[in-house]
Amino acid sequence: MMAVTVIAIILQRNLFSVVVLAGVYSFLMATVLVALDAVDVAMTEASVGAGISAVLLLGALYLCGGEEAKPMARPWLPLAVTLVILAALVYGTLGLPAFSDPLSPIHTHVVPRYLLQGPVETGVPNVVTAVLASYRGYDTLGETMVVFTAGIGVIALLRRVRRGKGDKT
Amino acid sequence: MKREPVLRVVGKLLTPYMLVFALYVQFHGDFGPGGGFQAGVIAAASIIFYALIFGLPAARRLVPDAVVETMVALGAFLYLTVGFAGLALGGNYLDYFVLDRDPVAGQHRGIFWVELGVLITVAGVMLKIFYLFAGRRRED
Amino acid sequence: MSAFASHYTYWITALLMAAGLYTMIASGNLVKKLIGLSIFQTSVYLLYIAPGKLIGGTAPIVSEAFKVYSNPLPHVLILTAIVVGIATLALGLAIVVRVREAYGSIEEDEIVAADAGRGEGT
Numbered sequence: 001m002m003a004v005t006v007i008a009i010i011l012q013r014n015l016f017s018v019v020v021l022a023g024v025y026s027f028l029m030a031t032v033l034v035a036l037d038a039v040d041v042a043m044t045e046a047s048v049g050a051g052i053s054a055v056l057l058l059g060a061l062y063l064c065g066g067e068e069a070k071p072m073a074r075p076w077l078p079l080a081v082t083l084v085i086l087a088a089l090v091y092g093t094l095g096l097p098a099f100s101d102p103l104s105p106i107h108t109h110v111v112p113r114y115l116l117q118g119p120v121e122t123g124v125p126n127v128v129t130a131v132l133a134s135y136r137g138y139d140t141l142g143e144t145m146v147v148f149t150a151g152i153g154v155i156a157l158l159r160r161v162r163r164g165k166g167d168k169t
Numbered sequence: 170m171k172r173e174p175v176l177r178v179v180g181k182l183l184t185p186y187m188l189v190f191a192l193y194v195q196f197h198g199d200f201g202p203g204g205g206f207q208a209g210v211i212a213a214a215s216i217i218f219y220a221l222i223f224g225l226p227a228a229r230r231l232v233p234d235a236v237v238e239t240m241v242a243l244g245a246f247l248y249l250t251v252g253f254a255g256l257a258l259g260g261n262y263l264d265y266f267v268l269d270r271d272p273v274a275g276q277h278r279g280i281f282w283v284e285l286g287v288l289i290t291v292a293g294v295m296l297k298i299f300y301l302f303a304g305r306r307r308e309d
Numbered sequence: 310m311s312a313f314a315s316h317y318t319y320w321i322t323a324l325l326m327a328a329g330l331y332t333m334i335a336s337g338n339l340v341k342k343l344i345g346l347s348i349f350q351t352s353v354y355l356l357y358i359a360p361g362k363l364i365g366g367t368a369p370i371v372s373e374a375f376k377v378y379s380n381p382l383p384h385v386l387i388l389t390a391i392v393v394g395i396a397t398l399a400l401g402l403a404i405v406v407r408v409r410e411a412y413g414s415i416e417e418d419e420i421v422a423a424d425a426g427r428g429e430g431t
Contacts, residue, residue: 150396
């Protein structure tokens with residue numbers, strides 16, 4: 001279903017429907033993530049992708065004029081490049097471990113320690129929060145800084161003009 | 170949109186519940202899915218919802234620009250301060266177990282303040298970006 | 310046949326990645342490019358989280374009733390990645406708005422033509 005949505009996004013030219021389809025795609029992704037037991041990630045993806053993202057895209061569309069996008073005149077080169085990359089990716093994924101293999105390296109290095117010691121050392125049953133805020137607190141600090149910088153960047157870009165076309169600096 | 174009675178009533182009813190839900194997600198991040206980021210986004214979404222129904226000036230009266238800009242910086246500052254508190258009390262930067270006599274309680278405290286900082290920054294940034302996009306007049 | 314069943318998720322991920330990449334490259338419209346970028350990013354999330362799932366496991370919230378948990382480490386990394394993705398989208402959209410105000414259009418070829426025209430004019 002997600003593949004269908006994505007293909008619809010590619011082929012649609014009306015930008016408003018593209019934004020709505022992107023929201024649908026985010027919700028489908030969140031559902032798939034719940035099916036994969038990633039509940040924290042699904043909540044974040046649903047709220048961010050289908051909520052804030054859609055609002056920002058609609059706001060930007062209003063400011064830019066939400067008409068049609070022009071179709072690409074000669075899509076052969078991008079299509080060829082994409083198909084080559086797709087083939088390379090599929091070839092690469094053949095070397096990856098099978099789905100839900102308990103012995104794959106992702107499950108055997110440091111994660112058993114997080115799962116066993118996490119609630120004991122931090123007193124927090126949600127291992128994702130424990131890892132995010134405590135074991136890998138530096139990464140979360142960096143992420144907060146990224147959000148802060150994005151906010152400042154958007155303020156710097158969009159602060160000035162309220163009326164008239166006078167200042168373009 | 171603010172003339173429609175259904176939207177007005179529903180908007181006034183739902184906005185506080187959405188904010189309470191954001192706080193619920195924040196504080197129950199320890200026991201279920203949730204945490205700072207989700208809570209921040211939900212809190213910003215509740216104010217955006219209010220702004221969509223009642224108009225941007227009403228939302229600006231509710232949460233003024235100065236408050237939002239302070240929130241953006243305050244959350245990041247809070248996170249950094251928790252790190253320095255760990256440093257001041259004898260551990261490394263961002264050590265939580267030194268924050269209290271009992272290391273596990275220290276972890277709880279550290280995680281609480283850090284997630285609060287994340288909530289404030291994320292909610293502030295999302296709301297400020299919305300204000301900037303929605304407040305800009307279209308130039309044609 | 311068993312290769313299909315065990316690697317099916319990876320192929321879906323590769324397909325979504327290729328679709329996002331194609332949208333980014335082949336669209337002239339700047340907003341559609343940004344949407345292609347976000348599709349690409351979501352496919353990367355899937356790429357990370359799918360190997361972490363254990364069939365029969367549950368969400369990584371430790372409690373007495375469950376013994377098998379899905380891997381929490383990719384969840385942590387992808388949580389950061391989602392937030393960074395929306396930061397990128399917000400900044401990209403702000404730039405698109407400014408481009409629109411400076412050039413009057415958000416189609417790539419019109420902008421390039423306007424630049425070439427201005428380059429000769431000045």
